[in-house]
Amino acid sequence: MPAGTVSPIDPCLDQLTRWSGVVADDTQMPDLLTALEAVPDPRARRGRRYRLPSLIAVALCAVSAGARSFYAIADWAAGVPRQVLQRCGIRFRVPSEATIRQVFGRVDGDALDRVLGRHLAARTGADTVRLAVAVDGKTIRGARIGKQAAPHLVAAVTHGDTVVLGQCRTADKSNEIPTVRKLLRGIDIAGAVVTIDAMHTQKATARCLREQCRAEYVMIVKANQLGLLDRVRHQPWEQVPVVWSDPIERGHGREESRSYKIVTVSRGLRFPYARQAIQITRRRRPIGSEIWSVEVVYAICSLPCEQAPPKLLASWIRGHWHIENKIHYVRDVTFDEDRSTIRTGHGPQVMATIRNVVISLHRRAGQSNIARACRRLAANPDHAVDLVLNA
Structure with a gap:
């Protein structure tokens, strides 16, 4: 290269993309991608084209810009500049809808919830008052197949900044009550106050909260x-x-x-x-x-x-309904979750988790209107990556 010529490759961008090779350097990986390495990859090692953290990061970025389906996530990935995907760890081919659908249908939804919930909780600022957490469930109605029951998910959400700390799927032949106890045991809520509706006013749940x-x-x-x-x-x-x-x-x-x-x-x-x-x-x-x-x-x-x-x-009792108004309602209205046709495997839970995280990130960034925030990020994919990778 002649003297004085500037390389067309941005050194900072090159550092962000090196980890996507065969050997990953964890010191160069964004914190979110590092945390996502803890999610078990259901695929065989041979033949993997994309790292699982990269696919999840792309999905988070696409949904933060308003994507509602696997097709929309693939379209977002195909339409953004190459350097945007490189920041997520996608260096060569753009992932297709089939790849995203098949991988997300096999990922352990509960494990993904735990990893992302802990990652967000670790970055939730300490408050001067006791942390308040609301627990409630939601059915993904559009994911019903034939006579099978639709997936039902129980989530724990902070009152103030509405960060989703965790989510767990209810067993097909069970109900919310044991699922809530399983969820609470899997997240760190020591010292917090948990608000629960009447279904979960159970002695076993009270003992679980206080003793475990x-x-x-x-x-x-x-x-x-x-x-x-x-x-x-x-x-x-x-x-x-x-x-x-x-x-x-x-x-x-x-x-x-x-x-x-x-x-x-x-x-x-x-x-x-x-x-x-x-x-x-x-x-x-x-x-x-x-x-x-x-x-x-x-x-x-x-x-x-x-x-x-x-x-x-009084503030705790009223704040309990933030989980309905600021999480479940947004998933239904802004992301049209109840009419989503994602039904296969763990796909419905994985997409619900991604929507939860995106809503939490937008809220933490100071956005009260999630639909408007998504429209703004749709116009600038780099800002979507900033929102997700800086989480």
């Missing part, structure tokens, strides 16, 4: 636990003053307010580690109407009042 996970709980109490509900209802609520009231909120065509009464309990509830019982009175009315509807809901908490004051308890 070293976490606290806030559980809703309803008629599936009649004995517990009766004991909570018969607390002297008439003598207890309202200790906190949420401001009236307007939205979805209605006004809503909540007030809270709290009593300290111990052995009277006969439920493991219960320290407080809460009565929540919800008042709602359509905007313009003068008639309020009233609903009374009960909850229990394992923390004493000194560590869970009324305002904080």
Whole structure:
């Protein structure tokens, strides 16, 4: 090469792509790609053209730009500049839709969830208040095959920044209850408070949280636990003053307010580690109407009042629904998950995991409108790679 001529290969780009060869240098690999090496590769060693972390990184980048299917991921990979794929570790051929579909259909979905959940959790900034985690399940309706039940996934999501810490698939002939305990044992939530809906107000789940996970709980109490509900209802609520009231909120065509009464309990509830019982009175009315509807809901908490004051308890109870509003709703509306035709093998769970991670990354980047964030990244693939590889 003549003196003074600049090589057309960017040295920084060359460093990012060297690891995709036969021998990988972990010191040059982005943190996400390094973490993804822990996901078991279901393929035989002979004949592999693409490293599994590279395929997952490409899928994350494509979905962060709005891709909803394996075809859309392959189209994104075929349409972006070569250097974008090189940053993900794809150095030669562009992966096809068939390759992506076959590999993702065989990847262990639970293992992928664990690896990505731990990676995101390790980069979640420490907060001055106790970490709150919501647990809830969602059925992938479009993945139903014939008379088989559709895959049902249970996820754990932080309240504040809505980062998905983990997700687990419910066994076909089981339900959410044992799956939640399996999920909680697999993630690090020591010291956190976990909010759970009434289905999971179970003694075994309470013991699992306190004894195995070293976490606290806030559980809703309803008629599936009649004995517990009766004991909570018969607390002297008439003598207890309202200790906190949420401001009236307007939205979805209605006004809503909540007030809270709290009593300290111990052995009277006969439920493991219960320290407080809460009565929540919800008042709602359509905007313009003068008639309020009233609903009374009960909850229990394992923390004493000194560590869970009324305002904080109220924020945990309301914050539980972030998992529905900011994760499940976005997967259904922005990524059209319920109409997805991905049905084979572990494909539905893997795509749900990728959507969870992408939503978490967008939220952590300060984006509140995920659809708009995806459109912006679709116009600049390098920004999509920055979002994913800098996670």
